[in-house]
Amino acid sequence: MDRIAKIFRPGPRHAIPVMVFLLLGFVAPLVTVVLYSFVPSRTFDLWQDWSLANYAEIFNSSSYIPFAWSLGLAVATVLILALVCYPVAFGMTRIFGRYATLVTLLFTLPLFVSENVRIYGWILFFIKNGVLLGSLKSMFGYEPESILFTTGLTLMGMVYVYLPFMLFPMTLGVSMVPQQTRDAAFDLGASRWQVFKEVDLPLAMPGIVIGFLLTFVLAVGAIAEAKVLGGQRIIPITQDIETAFTYAQNWPLGAALSVLLMLVVGTLVLVVLRRFDLDTILGKK
Amino acid sequence: MDGSGDRMRRALIWSWTGVVVIFMYLPALSLFLASSTSSRYFGFPITKWGFVWWQKTFDSLEVHQLFRTSLAIALCVTVIAVVIALFGALAFARYEWKGRSMYQKLVLLPIFFPQTVLGLALLLYFNALGFTMSWQTAVFAHLVWIIPVCTLVISIQVYSFDPALEEAAFDLGATRWQVFREVTLPVLFPGIFSGALFAFLLSWGNFPLSLYTTGADTTLPEYLYAKMIAGYTPGVPVLGTVSTFGAALLMLVGYLMIVILRRRRSGGANVN
Numbered sequence: 001m002d003r004i005a006k007i008f009r010p011g012p013r014h015a016i017p018v019m020v021f022l023l024l025g026f027v028a029p030l031v032t033v034v035l036y037s038f039v040p041s042r043t044f045d046l047w048q049d050w051s052l053a054n055y056a057e058i059f060n061s062s063s064y065i066p067f068a069w070s071l072g073l074a075v076a077t078v079l080i081l082a083l084v085c086y087p088v089a090f091g092m093t094r095i096f097g098r099y100a101t102l103v104t105l106l107f108t109l110p111l112f113v114s115e116n117v118r119i120y121g122w123i124l125f126f127i128k129n130g131v132l133l134g135s136l137k138s139m140f141g142y143e144p145e146s147i148l149f150t151t152g153l154t155l156m157g158m159v160y161v162y163l164p165f166m167l168f169p170m171t172l173g174v175s176m177v178p179q180q181t182r183d184a185a186f187d188l189g190a191s192r193w194q195v196f197k198e199v200d201l202p203l204a205m206p207g208i209v210i211g212f213l214l215t216f217v218l219a220v221g222a223i224a225e226a227k228v229l230g231g232q233r234i235i236p237i238t239q240d241i242e243t244a245f246t247y248a249q250n251w252p253l254g255a256a257l258s259v260l261l262m263l264v265v266g267t268l269v270l271v272v273l274r275r276f277d278l279d280t281i282l283g284k285k
Numbered sequence: 286m287d288g289s290g291d292r293m294r295r296a297l298i299w300s301w302t303g304v305v306v307i308f309m310y311l312p313a314l315s316l317f318l319a320s321s322t323s324s325r326y327f328g329f330p331i332t333k334w335g336f337v338w339w340q341k342t343f344d345s346l347e348v349h350q351l352f353r354t355s356l357a358i359a360l361c362v363t364v365i366a367v368v369i370a371l372f373g374a375l376a377f378a379r380y381e382w383k384g385r386s387m388y389q390k391l392v393l394l395p396i397f398f399p400q401t402v403l404g405l406a407l408l409l410y411f412n413a414l415g416f417t418m419s420w421q422t423a424v425f426a427h428l429v430w431i432i433p434v435c436t437l438v439i440s441i442q443v444y445s446f447d448p449a450l451e452e453a454a455f456d457l458g459a460t461r462w463q464v465f466r467e468v469t470l471p472v473l474f475p476g477i478f479s480g481a482l483f484a485f486l487l488s489w490g491n492f493p494l495s496l497y498t499t500g501a502d503t504t505l506p507e508y509l510y511a512k513m514i515a516g517y518t519p520g521v522p523v524l525g526t527v528s529t530f531g532a533a534l535l536m537l538v539g540y541l542m543i544v545i546l547r548r549r550r551s552g553g554a555n556v557n
Contacts, residue, residue: 010375011382018373018392018436025429026395029403029410036409046413088305091298105536106306112486112532113313114506115493117525120513121312124319124327124522131315134329163309214397221399223493228513238401245405245497255409258402269397278389282437283378283444 030262036255044251054256063257066237071264073226073236074219077158078212081166084159085211089170090200094179104171107164115161116224122157123148123228149231157225162218166211172281173207174200206281213272217265237261313529319522326517338519347508348524354420355489355505361424362431362488367481369428370435371473374480377436378443395433400493403429408497418500426498427488434487435480442476475543482539486532 038050041057092100110118125131126148136142147153177200185195201208223238232239237257244254319327323335342348376382377389395403407426408418416422450472454464470477492506499507505524512521 009380009382011380011385012376014372014380015376015388016372017369018376018432019388021369021428021432022391022395025407025425026403029406029429032410032413033406036413044412084305087298087301091302095295095298096302101540103302103306105540107309109529109533109536110309110313112490112536113525113528114490114509116506116510116513117316117521117528118312120509120521120525121314121316124315125311129328131311131318131329138330160308160312163305217397217399221401223401238399241405242401245408251409254405258405261399261402265397265399269394273390273393273397277386278393279378279444282441 033255033258033262036252037259039252039255041252042250054252055260057253058256058260063237063240066235066240067260069226069234070220070222070236070238070261073155073158073222073234074216076155077162077219078166078216080155080159081163081215082170082208082212085163085167085170086174088167089174092171093175093177107167111164116228118161119157119224119228122153122160126153148229149233151230151234154226154230154234157229158219158222161222161225162215165218166215169207169211169214170204171207173204173211176207176281177203206276209272210276210281213269217269220261220265313526316522316525316529320519320526322519325519327519327522338523342520342523345520348520351503351505351508354499354502358420358423358427358495358499358504359485359488362427363481363484365424366428366431366435366484367439367477369432370439370480370484371477373432373436374439374443374476375469378440379446379448392433392436395430396437400430400491404494404497407494411498418498420499420502420504423495423499423502423504426494427491430491430494431484431487435484438483439473439476439480442473442479446472475546478539478543478546482535486535490528490532 032046035046037054038052039046039048039054040051041054088103092103096103123130126146127133128146129137130146133144133146136144181203182195182199185199190198221238223236223242226232226234226236227239238261241254241257241261244250244257248254318329318331320338321334321336322328322331323333323337373392376385377392404426407422407429411418411422446469450468451464454468459467490506491504492510495504495507496510503511505528509521509524512518
């Protein structure tokens, strides 16, 4: 009876709809994937002899290459975004004043346009006779090679797509640094660099780390950038997974690859999120 | 602090932000340019300006059907997500309870998850349950990702909510339903409204989840993707530009509404 009374307290009671939905819509599908990864290769029926054959197949193949590409590109994306976004995040909190809302809206809007459409915009920009090369040609008579379909452009596409996911958590983090603390440090004779290193960075860390985590996880799952902008020059792990599910019609193999990816992502997310108190990050005004 | 160095730094940060904003909008600009040419193929600089392709795209019956499917999915997602997320947000930020910190992290997990993998996982799941993919399964798939986002957006409003308002209403003899309708809902409305806006727009633009879960029903982003890989047609830039402008308009109207709502209530206990 006591247990039931506890569940019907306001907090847990309000959490019920979300929890039930996520149980059915998030946990259950992931469990299905895990189960499928033990089923014999190229079959579609879940209830049969389970084995580790799919994992053995992966470890005996060259699947580590797409894994390495995905992780490497994700790390590069995160590092570039950290450098690109910090000045903007700083400006949002300390410099832009009443224009900060406008800047926020400008960075939010792209999120609402389908990612593949925006990437397609880059193709029109970079393609031969496109916006960039066409302008160069007509204005200067200069005709360089198109940089479309290179790994560098894949990386640029990822930086572009995931920028808001770094910027917003980072801005939240930077806004947690009290101006008084910075002023006090300056009054005590600290240099700009010292204030950045000893005050700004440590106090903004929760937001920065969340930004890192979010962009890393999403970038590991990136697929369209390499396919569309990179011209399939490199194959990320997500594309291998997609191929297994679609063209190859080998669901168990795709499931096993997904499980490995989920292990990497899940461990990282759980380890990092455990350390944070979300109330202070989100709720503090 | 030294004035000139400070001014210099401000100017640098402003210009850097400007560069980043331009970077964010170059693709949209390219799409717009490509949509406003009368020729079949895109070449820049544009020789024949015109909006022939806009006309052709809007007259296409196929495009009407795509709009209807995308709209049906986005509207269903918005209504369901807002209702569930409102309660989710109250549990997230309003009430103190044991297990709340754990709950907050669980809610975030679907956001911190690669969407392509989530889409494929849902495909497997629906298949194992024996469902046929349609726009209804897509609604479910979108919700898995959008309910957490919506919960987060509404929670930010709930954090600045003063529980004393509800308690005062209870003390004055209001029923639970009256308190919810007359106090909680109006005070949280700006947050709920932004949550709804996010839900609608994120569902409208979603591609990775729709790709695997819509079955025979096709949404606008899926159609655009299919056209993109099949070869160039000016219809893609037209629809891309329309989505961008549509989202911008909706966001602007939504933002103005929230500003007006806040103005009206400013002076009250809850300004932010």
